[in-house]
Amino acid sequence: MERTADSTQVAAAELRQVLRDFIARRVGDPDAAEDLTQEVMLKAHRSGVQAGEVGDVAAWLYRIARNTLVDHYRHRDRHPRPAELPAEVVALDTDSEADAARAELARCLRPMVEGLDPIYRDAITHTDLGDLSQADAARRAGITISAMKSRVQRARAQLREAVSACCAVHTDATGRVHDYEARPGCCT
Numbered sequence: 001m002e003r004t005a006d007s008t009q010v011a012a013a014e015l016r017q018v019l020r021d022f023i024a025r026r027v028g029d030p031d032a033a034e035d036l037t038q039e040v041m042l043k044a045h046r047s048g049v050q051a052g053e054v055g056d057v058a059a060w061l062y063r064i065a066r067n068t069l070v071d072h073y074r075h076r077d078r079h080p081r082p083a084e085l086p087a088e089v090v091a092l093d094t095d096s097e098a099d100a101a102r103a104e105l106a107r108c109l110r111p112m113v114e115g116l117d118p119i120y121r122d123a124i125t126h127t128d129l130g131d132l133s134q135a136d137a138a139r140r141a142g143i144t145i146s147a148m149k150s151r152v153q154r155a156r157a158q159l160r161e162a163v164s165a166c167c168a169v170h171t172d173a174t175g176r177v178h179d180y181e182a183r184p185g186c187c188t
Contacts, residue, residue, distance in 0.1 A: 015058060016041065019065055026069055036072055040065045059172040108182070112162040116155055123151035124159070 019040060024033035043064050054060045113121055113129070126137040127148075138148035163169060168181045 015061065018058075019061055022062070023065055023069065027072065032072075036065075036068055040068050043068065056173045059176075062172075108166065109159065109163070112159055112166070115162070116158055120151055120155035120158060123148060124155035127152050128156070 016037065020033055020037040023036045023040070024030060027033050027036065040061065044061060049060075113124065116124070122141065123137060126132045126140065127134050130137075132140065134148045134152060135145050138145045141148065143151075166183055168183070170181075
């Protein structure tokens, strides 16, 4: 029984460190990052929610961390305007499911998309990153829907490969990105 408690404590300590790193990348001040991490852990403890009641504890803690970051930037100035807040935090403050890690990763994707062969770049830009259906994009390109689907799939595969070469991406149980770590020399 004691071994299980020890492994739980180790897992909790590792998760706390990952959360601290996540926060530190967004505030730039190690002391503030430590304070905010403590605040996140305190909020989680005060919530009264038990680990068994949450489907994905890490995702739940990341949500608390993101909300804490929003609060941090709001309280830094009594009347902040969105332009004063970092773009990552403004994205967090919306009702959309976008979070800071995905916003940062999206900025890294731009040069990767631009590096694709033109037929693949156009396919993914018009469909996944744009507002055209694959059928509309096929008509616009003068190709069959099947050919467009192939191009989009190939573009996705090439982007996936480029992202994997550049970044270690961390996802939750549903596959949504909740954090990433850029490898040295990538995503500058």
